[in-house]
Amino acid sequence: MTGEPSTRHIVVMGVSGAGKTTVAHGIAASTGLSFAEADEFHSEANVARMRAGVPLDDEARWPWLRALADWMASRHREGVSTVLACSALKRSYRDVLRQGPPSVEFVHLDGPTEVIRQRMSIRTHRYMPASLLDSQTATLERLWPDEQGVVLDLQLSSDELVTAAVEQLGLPVRQVSATEPHP
Structure with a gap:
């Protein structure tokens, strides 16, 4: 026994518009x-930069990724398991995320670019224009x-994606009491 807390750290990844935030919220x-x-x-x-439609380069991403790894590592030291909605597009980006807690697992929401583009056309995002989808896909x-x-498969419903992620990763399902408000 190392004295390390037992925690799980999940990153829901994929391009913008894949449904990362919705699925990560559902897992939480x-x-x-x-x-x-x-x-x-x-x-x-x-x-x-993103608001202006300019894709981030690696130089701009490294400090951001290190901050995410640090956040997960801090939660790990507190004994708190996490779920993070993050694009994590490249192996090298995921390598930085893995430098935080002892173990990081990924849920990649993957599917046709046309489906994602259609989703992005009907949603609003504070700063991620649909024009950046091609650079993310590349x-x-x-x-x-x-x-x-x-x-x-991101073409599944949000509920199906959450259920599949929880089951396939073997995450424990939280018991909700009858008096507790449902999320």
């Missing part, structure tokens, strides 16, 4: 894992065989 509600939205960790400069590196995680 089902399991009690602490939720974070990676977009909230971007610097003002990164947000301004950047995306699917999970490598040695990476812990699952790939799910």
